[in-house]
Amino acid sequence: MATKLGDWMDDRTGWRTHHATIFLRKIPKINWSYTLGSATLFTMFIQIVTGILLTLYYVPEPQQAYASVSYITNELPFGWLIRGLHHWGASAMVLLVVLHMVRVIIYGAYKYPREFTWITGVALLLLTFAFGFTGYLLPWDQRAYWATVVGTQIGEVTPVVGDTLRAVMLGGEEISGLTLTRFYGAHVWVLPSLLLLLVGIHIFLVIRNGITSVPKRGE
Amino acid sequence: MGDDADGPVDEKVGPLGPSIEDESSDDQGVSRRKLLAGSVGIMGGAIAAGIGVPAVFYVAGPSQEQQVAQExxxxxxxxxxxxxxxxxxxxxxxxxxxxxxxxxxxxxxxxxxxxxxxxxxxxxxxxxxxxxxxxxxxxxxxxxxxxxxxxxxxxxxxxxxxxxxxxxxxxxxxxxxxxxxx
Structure with missing residues (x-):
């Protein structure tokens, strides 16, 4: 029965070929450090699922932001778990994506023909940092507020455009409700759209070009 | 994606991995490939349940709350x-x-x-x-x-x-x- 359904679908989608291309591709003899990319991808899925669940209750508005986060953490059943996974998952994702990059640098995996994979990877690293920065403001507590003050002041020292950059980031001269909504919009719409697009390209290239083997002595 | 063999192939990437057809060793029961695939499936299911079950309670939470403070x-x-x-x-x-x-x-x-x-x-x-x-x-x-x-x-x-x-x-x-x- 299952085979019959599989055949029927395969005839119309060719899914068996795609499945084999993605999951049964041949790889060189490698080590555990090659799992860091997949580990990052996995934490990304955790972040997507828990992030969507958090939006069911979180309100990006100055009067309600902290209260809604507190409600999620302290009153909702398993709210502490969902928020905790998102909180720690964020740190784990930054850590894993950096380790993944370190592995690529050490093994020289950014070289021909994988330069473009590397470029998309760097963009993904920056996107991950942007996720961390925008998400940090959303609980709207003292730590969030002052972290954003510091972060945007770092942006302010950019030559020539610094002042404008900070004002655009904050939606004004000071942190306000406008800052909160634009950070929220960036965190849940802008950045995820870019992330999914780039992850798609990144993984397509990994599959198309294959992965590097561990370099031998003298290479 | 199906024609990855035509893409630029790094010399170092040889067909070193086990081939897909190489499942001849399953006359003693479960093959290594099947065992690993099964383990991954079970772990994935456990993780999905670990988030999914709490998520149901999390989503349904407010419907169980008493809305009027005093009786x-x-x-x-x-x-x-x-x-x-x-x-x-x-x-x-x-x-x-x-x-x-x-x-x-x-x-x-x-x-x-x-x-x-x-x-x-x-x-x-x-x-x-x-x-x-x-x-x-x-x-x-x-x-x-x-x-x-x-x-x-x-x-x-x-x-x-x-x-x-x-x-x-x-x-x-x-x-x-x-x-x-x-």
Whole structure:
């Protein structure tokens, strides 16, 4: 029965070929450090699922932001778990994506023909940092507020455009409700759209070009 | 994606991995590939359940909360109830929706025959939710929307309402009237 359904679908989608291309591709003899990319991808899925669940209750508005986060953490059943996974998952994702990059640098995996994979990877690293920065403001507590003050002041020292950059980031001269909504919009719409697009390209290239083997002595 | 063999292939990437067809070793039972695939499936399922089951409780959470903070709501002193005609008494309740608490004003008609037993009736018409008022000449509650009339005990006298006015359980404590179930 299952085979019959599989055949029927395969005839119309060719899914068996795609499945084999993605999951049964041949790889060189490698080590555990090659799992860091997949580990990052996995934490990304955790972040997507828990992030969507958090939006069911979180309100990006100055009067309600902290209260809604507190409600999620302290009153909702398993709210502490969902928020905790998102909180720690964020740190784990930054850590894993950096380790993944370190592995690529050490093994020289950014070289021909994988330069473009590397470029998309760097963009993904920056996107991950942007996720961390925008998400940090959303609980709207003292730590969030002052972290954003510091972060945007770092942006302010950019030559020539610094002042404008900070004002655009904050939606004004000071942190306000406008800052909160634009950070929220960036965190849940802008950045995820870019992330999914780039992850798609990144993984397509990994599959198309294959992965590097561990370099031998003298290479 | 299907033609990855045509892509630029790094010399170092040889076909070193086990080939897909190489599943000849399963005459002693489960092959290594099947065992690994099964383990991955079980772990994936466990992780999905680990988030999915709490997520169900998380999403359903507010539906299980009690929305009205206090069970018994104080209306006022028993002496303020007129035994001749129903007395409209006002009270406020706190309604909770998550972390937000709103106060809501509402009115109840309180009637008594003997000054000790009290009946509390909602002033909301059971037809379409308009507010009813007591009309002495008709000796009934009159709804201005569709000319419905309720008797003093809340039952429907004339008009479209499908059921009598809602009533609340009452109690008297220290000379104060309380109602339940707002």
């Amino acid at each position: 018994w709501v104080r209306l006022g002193s028993v002496t303020s109830v007129d035994s001749a005609e129903p007395t409209l008494m006002k009270a406020t309740i706190e309604r909770r929706a998550g972390y937000l608490t709103t106060t809501e004003e509402f009115s109840v008609f309180v009637t008594t025959e003997n000054g000790t037993d009290f009946v509390a009736l909602s002033n909301v018409c059971t037809h379409l939710g308009c507010r009813v008022r007591w009309v002495e000449e008709q000796s009934g509650f009159f709804c201005p929307c569709h000319n419905a009339v309720f008797n003093r005990d809340g039952s429907v006298a004339t008009g479209p309402p499908p059921r009598p006015l809602d009533s609340f359980e009452t109690k008297v404590e220290d000379g104060q009237i309380f109602i339940k179930g707002v």
